[in-house]
Amino acid sequence: MKLLQSVTSYPPYPYFAILTPIPPNISDVPPNIANIARVLFTLFPASLDEGLCNFILLGSQNLCSLLSSNTSYNEMLVGAPVFSAYSCASGCKRVGLVGFIYSLNENLLQQLTGDKFPLAPLFFVPRPSTVDGEYTDQAVEEYANMLGVGDILSLSKKYETGAESAIGIIMTKYGVSKAIADAVINYILWSEDVDEIVKEAEPYVLKVKKAVEVAKNKLQTLLPEYLRGLGAPRGMIEYCMGILDSLIDDCIYEVDVSDSESDIASDLVSCVIEKAQSQCLS
Numbered sequence: 001m002k003l004l005q006s007v008t009s010y011p012p013y014p015y016f017a018i019l020t021p022i023p024p025n026i027s028d029v030p031p032n033i034a035n036i037a038r039v040l041f042t043l044f045p046a047s048l049d050e051g052l053c054n055f056i057l058l059g060s061q062n063l064c065s066l067l068s069s070n071t072s073y074n075e076m077l078v079g080a081p082v083f084s085a086y087s088c089a090s091g092c093k094r095v096g097l098v099g100f101i102y103s104l105n106e107n108l109l110q111q112l113t114g115d116k117f118p119l120a121p122l123f124f125v126p127r128p129s130t131v132d133g134e135y136t137d138q139a140v141e142e143y144a145n146m147l148g149v150g151d152i153l154s155l156s157k158k159y160e161t162g163a164e165s166a167i168g169i170i171m172t173k174y175g176v177s178k179a180i181a182d183a184v185i186n187y188i189l190w191s192e193d194v195d196e197i198v199k200e201a202e203p204y205v206l207k208v209k210k211a212v213e214v215a216k217n218k219l220q221t222l223l224p225e226y227l228r229g230l231g232a233p234r235g236m237i238e239y240c241m242g243i244l245d246s247l248i249d250d251c252i253y254e255v256d257v258s259d260s261e262s263d264i265a266s267d268l269v270s271c272v273i274e275k276a277q278s279q280c281l282s
Helices: 002-007 046-056 061-067 106-113 137-146 150-174 178-185 194-229 234-242 244-252 261-279
Strands: 017-020 038-043 081-087 093-104 119-126
Touching: 017 081, 137 150, 150 178, 150 194, 178 194, 178 244, 194 234, 194 244, 194 261, 234 244, 244 261
Parallel strands: none
Antiparallel strands: 017 038, 038 119, 081 093, 093 119
């Protein structure tokens, strides 16, 4: 969980790629996408792309070395969105989603290049159709069926509906904020049974609720002292204490609900004090 939180705190790594039609001599295209698929090549290992990453993420060069990987790409790239930029003579430029990575084909690299070039070959499928620029439920369902994941999409929608219902029940039953309910629901496994979701969430909700109470009690003393130490005037300190609940809610999304109660409380205190510098002293 902590690793996932750490990774998702960084922006996505920008792989730069070439999109081409599938050569006629390639026969192992998945049959369900044979009529629409194309081949996309991107540099691999990702460190070869680091110079371009540094250019795009100007001022954040350290991120590129953290985001790039020289050892794995299969799991990360499947399902990744593909964007394309369109330019015109007048200087206009539009960047939009054009499709997704469907699968990888390591054999394709050897067929096309004899493994002479550092390229990762991927199968690309275009995005779902839109109506007046908007995606419709029908189009998305047809798209999922075409890709062979229609049943998974249907089940996911049922799970999402169950999770949303569970959030409301948890807030009412345990008297917690939406942030606490969200954080716990995002951690546990979902199911179609709302009662089962609430039951699974209960120990985490009670633990986080208690941790929030402990953190809030500590912050009632620590936060004013901290702000006074930074030279904050009385009015600013009162303002910050007035939004304490909101600061805690913001921080709940950044803690690991599987940690112990004391660790969660400690993390919340540290997070709130850090956020107070930008939200109370600006």
